[in-house]
Amino acid sequence: MKLPIRLLAAALPLLLAACVHKEAVRSQPKADYASLLNEQRAREHLLAKTDHWVLQGKIGVVAEVNGKKDGGSGTLTWTQNGSSYDFVVRGPVGAKSFKLSVSPEWAVLEGLDGGPRRSTDAETVVQNALGWHVPLRDLRAWVLGVRADSGPADLTFGNDGLPSTLTQDGWTISYPAWDTTREPAVPTKIFASNPPYSVRLSVESWNIQ
Template sequence: MTHMLLRNPTGPAMRRALTRTAAGATLLLAATGAALLSGCATPQQKTEVATARASTATAYQGRFAVRYPDANGETRNAYGNFSWDEQADAVTLSLRNPLGSVLAIVVATPTSATLELPNQAPRTASNVEELMQASLGFPMPVSGLRYWLKDQAAPQSHAKTTTDANGRITQIVQDGWQIDYVAFADAAAAGVTDATGGHPTAVRRMNLARKGLNTDAPLEVKLVINP
């Protein structure tokens, strides 16, 4: 009788095969896990991006009073309410008279500005201040207000600032304007926080005056911001 020799199933060859199989399974599990983790991370990353974008959104509402010279050099006054909606680099400023009728809507971006007046076609220009001056008789320094409303100097140009004993800015002179801060709110008590979790300065009243004009042709803007 011929006897067949059976190889040891746990011999070196089999152990090597099992080792290769285990290594392949480990790599497959690792790849699967990485795919699952990356799939889970995508919504989280989207949420973080959305949160970062949302933190750049700012809105204000309040009242304004403007004293300005008309085309004949006569002093005029305009009063009303305003709303300010800032989304990343775009700003929408709405001006309404005391009865709530729209006086003007300004949409400004770093590259363009559009002014909408009642019953008129929208007007577009690269400089929102010049556009408002030509259309309304007075400008609103939208580019600077993005920072001045936060009690900050705009970063694009030189500014002279005055601070109080607490280090809070009380006056800014920049881009031909003088901004005086008349009243502040306690942002911490109001629960207002910025993107870093700190408590920013909450401006409640501010006066703006365009420098370089004589007293016979004043241009003054007073803003009262709602809490």
């Protein structure tokens, strides 16, 4: 069916305007993303030397295999002192509680039946003793909402201009909530997933020195 010339003439400006609008929508996010990425680099620069803090909150670790879930949860006190840290988890009554002390040379897990476990690798000792798969090497960076130095990473940003998701080393970390009263802002919820494993942190307080 042929459209009348008059109708075509009236519709043409609208079609052109729609094309221009679509092009603007496509190009704008690229500019926005570059700006947000620069802001993230500035955050990472400010947080690069943040290596003394006490984080208090809750942790939950889950592994779902063949439809069955296994893991644990508890309150968490994470004390970072330079390149060393203590990771204290207190579970509910009847659940596991432990203290993980880590330095660049060794890791010691205490508080479980059978006595302390020692290893040169914190992730290995936690995996062997608890069955928890926790990316401790990268988590120190991710918990601050910054990229770890272990390899390439992809970022997406929320409407607040802060990271919404971070994908690195096979893990996807989402940031549902931030403490924006701090400068720079730090996350208060950190959910990391690498199926079948997931780690969820809910931060109740940050004490950054």
